[in-house]
Amino acid sequence: MKIDILTLFPQMFESPFSASIIKRAVDRELLKINTVNIRDFSRNKHHTVDDTPFGGGAGMVMGPEPLFECFDALKEKQGGQVGRVVMMCPQGEPFTQAFARELAREEHLVLVCGHYEGIDERVRQSLVTDEISIGDYVLTGGELPAMVVVDAVARMLPGVLGEAASAEEDSFYHGLLEHPHYTKPREYRGMAVPEILLSGHHENIRQWRRRQSLLRTLERRPELLREVALQKEDRQVLLELLELLQSLDLK
Structure with a gap:
């Protein structure tokens, strides 16, 4: 170019x-x-x-x-x-x-x-x-x-x-905010890396990252969800997250 x-x-x-x-x-x-x-x-x-x-x-x-x-x-x-x-x-x-x-x-x-x-x-x-x-x-x-x-x-x-x-995992590339990232050390000042990222189970890690991405978008930029082509799995996760957020607000 x-x-x-x-x-x-x-x-x-x-x-x-x-x-x-x-x-x-x-x-x-x-x-x-x-x-x-x-x-x-x-x-x-x-x-x-x-x-x-x-x-x-x-x-x-x-x-x-x-x-x-x-x-x-x-x-x-x-x-x-x-x-x-x-x-x-x-x-x-x-x-x-x-x-x-x-x-x-x-x-x-x-x-x-x-x-x-x-x-x-x-x-x-x-x-x-x-x-x-x-x-x-x-x-x-x-x-x-x-x-x-x-x-x-x-x-x-x-x-x-x-x-x-690397570009495909950026925030907004697929319409959602990016999931959290972690690197070594495994624990630092009392803060530990989520166990699922250490499991080696790629499908579970993928699901966790997608869930985190949906959660961040829901919390910080919910208007973006109107433009995203959500999968059935995403919709189920969002329903669960909304119920969880509503229950926390009630408390």
Whole structure:
């Protein structure tokens, strides 16, 4: 996969992408990340990319010219066509694990990082295919959300993680929160690892993990259960858990 990131601050991406899983993916040529400085496409001598909004109001708006010309250059470099264009935007679609899996199927992504009060609407109308929000809050710019998107998408690419199962066991991959994890030592400061995880009985362990996953989702994010394709076994477990929680509340 190739990802082009259009930004006013390309230096912000140097440290996050030079370590850990992203760096290994780039080194192994599973992922190519290219940052493009939008200011390079400004036509004025000061390389400004913003101006006051028509109609008045506070703040500045990123103008269309540098971004359109940036896209023209990308198209020429890509042989006349760019991939999916995703703008980081508080008004965008909430970013989810399912969205990350969808984007991971693309060969080329273009991430657009806005700043100031926003980007001229003509950019959104003519160039952007998707808008993403990573939460109901406003950040200084789109760079941090772009880093989040790259990290989440990169994990989904074949070969990036040591084992494919690592991504499949993440929270939200199948719609549920992840089960608890334990490692050595077996007991620490009076806290012991659940015996079932030491039993070696794979089916019992699978059932325990699934139950824990359902319990955590029920307790912390019950709205997620509406979107999950629950098995008959899951429904029975949820009924038992609900009865248990109700009995505890009564006490």
